Amino acid sequence: MTDLSPPAALDRDRIRELFDLRSSYNSFSGGDYTDDPYPVWHELRARAAVHEGTVHRLTGYPGEAMFQGLPFPDRPHFSVFGFEACDAAFRDSETFASSPVAINPIGDDVGVMNSMLSMGGDQHRRYRALVQPSFVPAKAKWWIVNWIQETVQDLVDRIAGDGRAELNTDFCAAIPVLTITGSFGVPVDQALVIRESLRDPAAVVRILAPIVAARRESPSDDLISVLVQAELKEADGTTHTLSDAEIYSFAILLLTAGSGTTWKQMGITLTALLQRPEVLAAVREDRTLLKACVEESVRWLPTDPMFSRHVTRDVDFYGTTLPKGSVLHMCLGAAGRDPERWDRPDEFDPYRPLKRSLGFGGGPHICLGMHLARAEITTGINALLDRLPNLRLDPDAEQPRYVGLYERGATEIPVLFG
Amino acid sequence: MAGQGLVTVDQTLCVGSGMCIVYAPESFDHDEHAKVVALDPMGDPLDAISTAVEACPTGALRLVPQEQEA
Numbered sequence: 001m002t003d004l005s006p007p008a009a010l011d012r013d014r015i016r017e018l019f020d021l022r023s024s025y026n027s028f029s030g031g032d033y034t035d036d037p038y039p040v041w042h043e044l045r046a047r048a049a050v051h052e053g054t055v056h057r058l059t060g061y062p063g064e065a066m067f068q069g070l071p072f073p074d075r076p077h078f079s080v081f082g083f084e085a086c087d088a089a090f091r092d093s094e095t096f097a098s099s100p101v102a103i104n105p106i107g108d109d110v111g112v113m114n115s116m117l118s119m120g121g122d123q124h125r126r127y128r129a130l131v132q133p134s135f136v137p138a139k140a141k142w143w144i145v146n147w148i149q150e151t152v153q154d155l156v157d158r159i160a161g162d163g164r165a166e167l168n169t170d171f172c173a174a175i176p177v178l179t180i181t182g183s184f185g186v187p188v189d190q191a192l193v194i195r196e197s198l199r200d201p202a203a204v205v206r207i208l209a210p211i212v213a214a215r216r217e218s219p220s221d222d223l224i225s226v227l228v229q230a231e232l233k234e235a236d237g238t239t240h241t242l243s244d245a246e247i248y249s250f251a252i253l254l255l256t257a258g259s260g261t262t263w264k265q266m267g268i269t270l271t272a273l274l275q276r277p278e279v280l281a282a283v284r285e286d287r288t289l290l291k292a293c294v295e296e297s298v299r300w301l302p303t304d305p306m307f308s309r310h311v312t313r314d315v316d317f318y319g320t321t322l323p324k325g326s327v328l329h330m331c332l333g334a335a336g337r338d339p340e341r342w343d344r345p346d347e348f349d350p351y352r353p354l355k356r357s358l359g360f361g362g363g364p365h366i367c368l369g370m371h372l373a374r375a376e377i378t379t380g381i382n383a384l385l386d387r388l389p390n391l392r393l394d395p396d397a398e399q400p401r402y403v404g405l406y407e408r409g410a411t412e413i414p415v416l417f418g
Numbered sequence: 419m420a421g422q423g424l425v426t427v428d429q430t431l432c433v434g435s436g437m438c439i440v441y442a443p444e445s446f447d448h449d450e451h452a453k454v455v456a457l458d459p460m461g462d463p464l465d466a467i468s469t470a471v472e473a474c475p476t477g478a479l480r481l482v483p484q485e486q487e488a
């Protein structure tokens with residue numbers, strides 16, 4: 001596990017090219033959106049519990065934007081913006097299903113649409129149960145020691161002598177993808193190839209196939225080994241081990257669900273701290289405060305502010321009849337600033353009492369990787385504070401802004417230190 | 419500190435998200451299948467425990483009303 005970081009592979013130019021901010025705010029998910037959506041979302045939430053239409057249209061975004069539950073042009077679309085309604089939809093996964101069709105993960109199709117993200121009911125529980133033990137809070141240390149710490153230190157090494165850096169691309173971007181590929185046993189140079197081909201499952205499978213075969217021969221202490229040894233209980237009581245296709249679909253789910261999200265949420269958290277020097281100073285003094293900062297960032301500006309469900313039966317939902325076959329969009333970004341649940345909801349305040357938001361989702365599909373994401377973000381920010389004295393925004397550079405509609409994050413984060 | 423009788427745990431509803439452990443780490447833990455167990459005694463203040471109960475995404479935790487406990 002320590003052969004992960006041949007230093008040359010983490011070349012800064014290569015990272016810049018691979019994690020280019022402009023292309024990462026994909027225009028298909030509303031990447032060219034640069035306004036603050038929260039004032040509109042407050043208005044929408046106050047006006048009605050359920051709105052007809054998609055979140056991007058109701059927000060005033062003129063283009064087509066893609067995300068979970070979109071586009072489905074032939075179906076009626078509804079959106080909710082309050083905490084209670086979003087939470088209720090997440091929790092009732094029978095009425096509000098994650099996929100319009102049943103999922104058959106055993107076939108040859110590899111991809112997120114064949115993963116637990118799209119499953120429902122008992123099938124979802126059985127698949128999720130296989131991997132949940134590797135993602136519990138108690139496993140955070142396993143992740144940090146084996147795959148997070150070294151990448152983080154290596155990235156800080158690369159900037160520590162420069163007195164300045166751009167933290168979003170040069171630091172935050174690579175940590176999540178290298179953590180996940182590290183846990184698969186993929187070396188860094190190939191990890192960057194995976195990053196390049198995230199939208200090409202076949203290329204990812206070419207890299208994973210020999211590793212899966214090797215772990216079937218002789219398991220080691222990593223995630224692919226967990227998967228090849230896992231036994232899935234069927235509804236009829238029989239068990240089977242996961243097929244290669246099932247393992248690939250799960251691996252691709254982790255890569256797509258866990259890389260861009262954690263990158264951007266780390267950038268959002270860092271920006272929030274750097275723009276509030278008094279909070280940053282407090283965190284520097286008392287690192288236990290960092291946990292609350294991460295929780296607050298996920299409430300205040302979740303990177304993925306909208307998820308969707310397919311309505312499986314006619315249902316009266318907060319006064320509106322949603323017909324079977326329609327799509328319900330939960331704007332969990334807006335839910336995180338519901339004044340019914342939080343005082344001064346627009347303020348980033350890590351001192352407020354801890355309370356669940358929906359930034360990691362809710363109900364049975366709640367984020368599998370949330371404790372890993374928390375571990376990456378805290379390990380990353382702690383390393384910056386430990387090793388870059390007097391870390392601050394560069395006052396002469398363009399200041400970071402939050403952009404994007406369905407994948408939100410900061411623009412460049414230029415800092416000085418020393 | 420509170421006793422175990424304060425919260426009921428339904429392992430069949432638990433998906434092992436670990437949300438309870440985020441808010442009340444001294445009161446909840448997982449078994450090896452990532453199913454929740456309530457610790458006895460519970461080491462967090464009462465408001466942290468009720469935050470944890472409310473945070474469970476699948477309703478696997480319930481606060482036992484105090485009258486019933488007696």
Ligand code: HEM
Binds near residue numbers: 257265359366372373
């Ligand atoms: C701060 C970073 C992250 C955020 C904000 C986030 C957010 C979310 C949200 C909102 C969902 C619910 C989706 C739905 O209900 O349809 C979700 C699901 C999921 N996330 Fe994350 N996520 C993050 C990081 C990660 C990481 C690091 C991983 C793993 C390496 C991961 C893996 C998953 C998986 C596998 C699911 C599907 C779970 C299921 O269907 O049962 N996420 N995430």
